[in-house]
Amino acid sequence: MVNDKWSRHFPFHISHDPFAIFLLSAFCFLLSACVVGPKYQRPSAPVPAAYKELPPEPSSEWKQAQPSDELSKGKWWEIYNDPELNALEEQVNISNQNVLAAEAQFREAKAAVRIARSGLFPTLSGSVSIVNSQSKVQGTPVNSTSYDLPADASWQPDLWGNIRRGVTVSVATAQASAAQLENARLSFQAELAQDYFQLRGTDGDYDLLDRTVKSYQDYLQLTQNRFNAGVASGADVAQAQTQLDLARAQLVDLEVTRTQLEHAIAILVGKPPVAVTVSHAPITAQQPPPVPVGVPSTLLERRPDIAAAERQMAAVNEQIGIAKAAFYPTLTLSAAAGLESSGFTTWIQWPSRFWSVGPQLAETLFDAGRRRAQVAQARAAYDATIASYRQTVLTGFQQVEDNLSALRVLDKEASVESDAVNAAELALRISTDQYKAGTVSYLQVIISQTAAFQAEKSAVDILTRRMVASVLLVEALGGGWNSSSLPSATAVAGK
Secondary structure, three states: OOOOHHHHOOOOOOOHHHHHHHHHHHHHHHOOOOOOOOOOOOOOOOOOOOOOOOOOOOOOOOOOOOOOOOOOOOOHHHOOOOOOHHHHHHHHHHHOOOHHHHHHHHHHHHHHHHHHHHHHEEEEEOOOOEEEEEEOOEEEEEEEEEEEEEEEEOOOOOOOOOHHHHHHHHHHHHHHHHHHHHHHHHHHHHHHHHHHHHHHHHHHHHHHHHHHHHHHHHHHHHHHHHHHHHOOOOOHHHHHHHHHHHHHHHHHHHHHHHHHHHHHHHHHOOOOOOOOOOOOOOOOHOOOOEEOOOOOOHHHHHHHHHHHHHHHHHHHHHHHHHHHHHHOOEEEEEEEEEEOOHHHHHHHHHHHEEEEEEEEOOOOOOOOHHHHHHHHHHHHHHHHHHHHHHHHHHHHHHHHHHHHHHHHHHHHHHHHHHHHHHHHHHHHHHHHHHHHHOOHHHHHHHHHHHHHHHHHHHHHHHHHHHHHHHHHHHHHHHOOHHHHHOOOOOHHHHH
């Protein structure tokens, strides 16, 4: 028995013919193998055969990677052998608020995959209703009650693959989100390491200035003794005092830089500044560690930002197929069944049953070019992601080359500056001896003191820059990450 009330909602009613229903279902399953639209293939990217800034004989700061060489996956900072840095870096993953936000966005993207997958399955719903109504028959009120317990089912077979492509879009987007999470981790870990080594460089400057202040105090005492002996002028004492006071002012000023760097480190590890104190340790005891560079072609697999751009490109490619699927008809299979009665006592009984089943085929006949425009829009968006992907690759190579160059040049500069320090110290000793002998004025001593201080400070600053450049090189190389670490489609779908 078929209730007329329900059959009116389903054109092409075929519930009287179970065989027809079977044929239609089989036909839908056969059609569900069809997928319209382009198959994704990763576009090519400009990859050089070798790095321009990597010479045949690498220096100690970087080297061509051997098969057994790799940065520690997830803990690249351990190559610096600094326990305090290691402890701070460990806190970035669990406490940095930006990393936690990126992790939440990844979980959101994973949930979107499950939402998209639900479109492949039928939707079932049920309800219960008791409706009291009143009508008049020849002016006499007539009360009636209707008891309904219907259940509805509907399913839209994925004839042209648009639902499956939607799932693929969500999977690729979730994988891109996972890569963005890794990129956020790497970015903030590298930022922490940069701040840490700049703080250590500030400590090196502090120690240098502290030694300089003590030296200037000795020179002030020397000039005062010579003044008391009548062999030096009051101008010499004033100049020595000025030199000492300037050094003391610079020493105090370093506290501003150090405290700001310490505060920045605290925020990166997700704590208020009052909760983090970094010990005093000058950078002079450290040297940049060797960094395995590898060949340029591996960079495409080692940088999470490149992986994210590639996954975004794959997601946008699927949108072309979804737009093309709109040109084809959609089929919806619907069914309803339940119990309906005008009396409560006869409601939950077999004679009160009703059911209905039938397909519905829909096709857009005219849309003034809307679908064609949507396909063109999807193609343009895909072309934009290709350009963005290639630009990300080029930027990655630029960053590697920049820091290889920085390390190479700074290595040479450090060697030259070391010679300059030795020469400045010798000049200061000679000037001091000549001043004591009365053959030169104290102005010559001041000039030599200034040159010696600047040379030593430059040596400390160059070492700081070398350490920061090594961190930036590690970051540019992906920090030991590899695209094989991306979660699979099964993982992001939560199966």
